[in-house]
Amino acid sequence: MTTTPERPASAFPTFRAIPRGLLAAPHWVGRLLRRKWRPIVVVLAVLVAAHIVLNIVAGRRLEAELSRLRAEGAPLTLAEAAPPKVPDSENAAILYQKAFKGLDNSRDLTVVASFVPDESARYRKPPPTFAELEAVVARHQADFTLLRQGSLRPACRFPVDWNAGAALTFPHLAAIRKAVRFLAAKALVDARQGRAGDALDDLAVAIRMSNQISREPALISQLVRVACLGIVYGVLPEVLAATPPTAAESRHLYDLLGGTDLAGPWVHAMEGERCFSLWIFDNLRRQPRGAELADLIGLPGWSDSLYKRVRMWVARFAVIHLWRAARMVWGPFLKLDEVYGLRQWRENLEITALPYRQGRKRIEAFEQDMATRSPWYALVSRVIVPVFARATQARDEGIARIGLMQAALALRQYQIAHGGYPASLADLRAAGGWAIPDDPFSGKPLIYRREGAGYLVYSVGGDLKDNGGIIDYETALKLAHNAPAARGRTRLGRAWWDIAYDIPLRMPR
Numbered sequence: 001m002t003t004t005p006e007r008p009a010s011a012f013p014t015f016r017a018i019p020r021g022l023l024a025a026p027h028w029v030g031r032l033l034r035r036k037w038r039p040i041v042v043v044l045a046v047l048v049a050a051h052i053v054l055n056i057v058a059g060r061r062l063e064a065e066l067s068r069l070r071a072e073g074a075p076l077t078l079a080e081a082a083p084p085k086v087p088d089s090e091n092a093a094i095l096y097q098k099a100f101k102g103l104d105n106s107r108d109l110t111v112v113a114s115f116v117p118d119e120s121a122r123y124r125k126p127p128p129t130f131a132e133l134e135a136v137v138a139r140h141q142a143d144f145t146l147l148r149q150g151s152l153r154p155a156c157r158f159p160v161d162w163n164a165g166a167a168l169t170f171p172h173l174a175a176i177r178k179a180v181r182f183l184a185a186k187a188l189v190d191a192r193q194g195r196a197g198d199a200l201d202d203l204a205v206a207i208r209m210s211n212q213i214s215r216e217p218a219l220i221s222q223l224v225r226v227a228c229l230g231i232v233y234g235v236l237p238e239v240l241a242a243t244p245p246t247a248a249e250s251r252h253l254y255d256l257l258g259g260t261d262l263a264g265p266w267v268h269a270m271e272g273e274r275c276f277s278l279w280i281f282d283n284l285r286r287q288p289r290g291a292e293l294a295d296l297i298g299l300p301g302w303s304d305s306l307y308k309r310v311r312m313w314v315a316r317f318a319v320i321h322l323w324r325a326a327r328m329v330w331g332p333f334l335k336l337d338e339v340y341g342l343r344q345w346r347e348n349l350e351i352t353a354l355p356y357r358q359g360r361k362r363i364e365a366f367e368q369d370m371a372t373r374s375p376w377y378a379l380v381s382r383v384i385v386p387v388f389a390r391a392t393q394a395r396d397e398g399i400a401r402i403g404l405m406q407a408a409l410a411l412r413q414y415q416i417a418h419g420g421y422p423a424s425l426a427d428l429r430a431a432g433g434w435a436i437p438d439d440p441f442s443g444k445p446l447i448y449r450r451e452g453a454g455y456l457v458y459s460v461g462g463d464l465k466d467n468g469g470i471i472d473y474e475t476a477l478k479l480a481h482n483a484p485a486a487r488g489r490t491r492l493g494r495a496w497w498d499i500a501y502d503i504p505l506r507m508p509r
Contacts, residue, residue: 217272
């Protein structure tokens, strides 16, 4: 009887556990390719042909959308939408930048912050005295002169590289906001020292500065304009109460406010945001790696859950390192994504042109459609298009503050002329000379009532409801730091920080 000698222990026992069929898999694959290569080639040829046709169709649709924008005269790049170049002799930005260097003083800004509140300011304890504020204003007289001279120049263009794409920065916007707060502080000093005309002129300089960035095709620039108007709005009652201005002095600021346009520049800024979305699509096509796409559609590199961390790592690796190959396959779908995004931008701009009270329901429906009904391939559009839809509320808040400031100037002049405030805004209009705009949130006159020796006038704000003028900016800041105190004033089902209260302007006397 023949026996098979016992096989010695292998140095690689793992190999013995591998099924022989698996080791023979390459042979099976090769045999399949030899037998079925013709059907496989046909399938691949059909897929390639379909991909080519889809790419041609998607390209034509995209070019049709872009041609439509060109025919309308709409900008397609931020450089096209940017303000025109300005000679240095006419450019207000040249003088502003000199003034910004002088105003870049953190200690002085801390003093200003105690008199011109700001949510990002650092407050000093104990608070500074008014004499310290007067000293700060005195130290910066040369800077204020530069700001005034610049505000009177015919044009303004800051050195922004509008071709920078994602690297685009706006360092001048923070500097403008800081300068406006210094101007507001100077207005308080001038008013308390009996120089009402100088005080209103300080506020006029601030408004002209904000108007000079209105042509910048960026939403952040328009939001800074609204913030600057909010700073002026915050100090105007105290300025008017400190010393009576003449009718001519009030009229100058009143007319300047009346000529301040937020609606038109807002639409232009949204066109600029559309230009930036076009840049994003072009940049994704040019990128050798898909890191920007991974960040854009929300593929983070870290998570608390191990499972999610591994899954995200795999997805991120595929998008980033296989993008060069995936870009060819995904190219037609990226074009269709861009076509869808441009069509959504068209609707977005139509909504932006409407007052918030008319467009609010369309905004909600628009965002819902983008979140739940957008095509599966609209990965990029779903992220970049609906972000700015609710900004129209901030714009109309700025418009409301403009109307409130015009009403305050007119009411102060009525008081000076008649010895007291009118019983209603109708009486103010009947006196002639002052046209008070309606509330942009209600489409009706601003709400006005007498309070003791003074008055309260307000807009109903973004919730479109009359809350009795119960909250103002300073109270909002206190509530922001004291959430329990706000809970009793919130509506059921809404967080205290998500409620748009009224926008009031109160004159104590």
